[in-house]
Amino acid sequence: MRTTYQEPRLIDEPYTRHLVKDMQLDHLDTLESQSVYILREAYRKFKRLAMLWSIGKDSTVLLWLARKAFLGHCPIPLVHIDTSLKIPEMIAFRDRVAKEWDLRLVVGQNTEALAAGMGPDKGRIVCCNSLKTEALQQLMAEKDYTGLILGIRRDEEGTRAKERYFSPRDKNFEWNYKDQPPELWDQFKTDFDKDTHIRIHPLLHWTEIDVWKYIKRESIPIVGLYFARNGERYRSLGCQPCTGRVKSNATTVDEIIEELQHSTISERSVRAQDQEDTYAMQKLRAKGYM
């Protein structure tokens, strides 16, 4: 896509010019098309494929993109890892959307760890590993999934900035970030040894503000927790004990976009597990965290 630099073609005929102008892809069209391409590759290449839906804005946009890719359908089951510590409004939103859009929803939970009293008081990283990573590991083993689609983005934090669109995990779920496969010209890692699974990241190239602009353009329904109440809103959603709110008066998508254009605070600054130590995310993600 990069070698020849041609002068834009001049078109005299007014009707054609109008048509070509409409056909040109804008920034959001380009992001959307790349994500659709990746989703279609994943669907074609993985017989046992699932998509993680955290109920947050990113994975909800991902779900919307899947319906774009498959022309109104979502042939991929959605996995929700329920730590039991999620904000109740998220669960209500999940169940409503799943019903309205006729989705195949699979809920995973590390019931054993919960019964033994696991919670953030045992240490936030320990808790994330147990209630998210291990819960996911159990569910993937049970369902035999070999491909898992996730809505992470490069601009969220440093280790995600180093991710691939198709990223292998070994049988222990570990991410060998020191030896990642090359990825060029949209030729992805789709051949793999048994016992490995591939994480697929169709939103990797989006930014937080792209996501919100797309939500606005497409009128995608989003859980209400993102909008300000009493001068505060959630900017990133997770478990209740470890997710903080930011000061905000943004009560509409437009106001959120406006707010983000002037914000110098990072998106995940309100996620307590990230702040546990300098390399918290590297440690969590090397073990198979999202």
Add this chain to the structure above:
Amino acid sequence: MPETVNPTLNIVIVGHVDHGKSTLVGRLLHDTKSLPDGKYEAVARVCEDSGKDFEYAFLLDALEEERDQGITIDTTQIRFHTDKRDYVIIDAPGHKEFLKNMVTGAASAEAAILLIDADEGIQEQSRRHGYILNLLGIRQVTVVINKMDLVDYSQTVFNDIHTEYLAFLNQLGIVPQFVIPLSARNGDNVARHSQRMTWYNGPTVLEALDEFQSRVSKESGPLRMPVQDIYKFDKRRIVAGRIESGSIKEGDTICFSPSGHKAIVKTIERWQSAKDGAASAGESVGITLDEQLFIERGDIISHTDDLPRSSSVLQGNLFWLGDRHLAPNRTYVLKLTTQEVECTVGSISGVINTASLARVGDVAREVAKNEVATVVFDLKKKVSFDSAIDVIETGRFVIVDGFDVSGGGIILQEHPAESYEI
């Protein structure tokens, strides 16, 4: 310009290990005030804890090993913006061991900065990266000569490196837009003009970035839409794919290569879209046809008057990244857009040492890691393709060895006509 257009340019920074690529990116972020609150302070704390001076590279080298060893292991993408546009800066590792990560980073770039340490001068990766950029088709290049503070901001040192490196790049056919003397650590000629190198009158790095051109839409090229999949979720039978070049509209007569089947486009299918009736380069769409042909993933859709070439022999300029050598007695998979075909090596000629540009030999038996060669592949069945000069998207391929993408190739030369069965 409407807000949603938001042009973004992808730039890769390449060069030899430890010549200061990450430092330059860190400095750009800092000087354009693109860092989130507290990031600078957090890095300052990490540096202080480990008894080091402030290290701009730590702003993007996120992995613990990268900070401990002071080298970038994997490519990172960072965003910032100038008044002109948004940038994605790709920081690619300079260590030879991580060439595949460098290629991964560079393959998505539209322009490149080649960085050289003024004190150490031109090194192995300075040359190899220049060569790889050229193979990846990146023609917009600016050279920066960093660490000028270590050579007392000497114009003579700058001129010597400038002359030697340009001679090398010119052999490759690369003509840099600018050559800029720099001290990334001190910020000289990054965002502001240096007071210590008044002999230099050219642009700063930031000004040079704004001179790069954004990619132009390829809708004026010939139609190329590789079939990605066929869907039958409802009563429609939809042929799904991304248009890599050109445009398509309802009523067009199209041809599927290499099979040669023809059909008429009945509808262009999208979901929840304001667009209708036509689609152009870059779009992932679906189409339905006037008749039910046997179509497979990998077929390339074109108009009937401008077909791609089809052959079971393919010659390409290949760079090899695999630990195991490319060798004639093995079977590989060649992937070109959505086509996949088993192949073997027919012949290897002109293996080139990318650091010295020396020809290792005219006829070789194998291609080793980090080498480049001209290779002819014998394919188990025909594929359809173009010369990369005509349509880059259908003019390049990767080679899979076992489970791993191990090499990439560009179809440049015209292959002898008799071996094409068109």
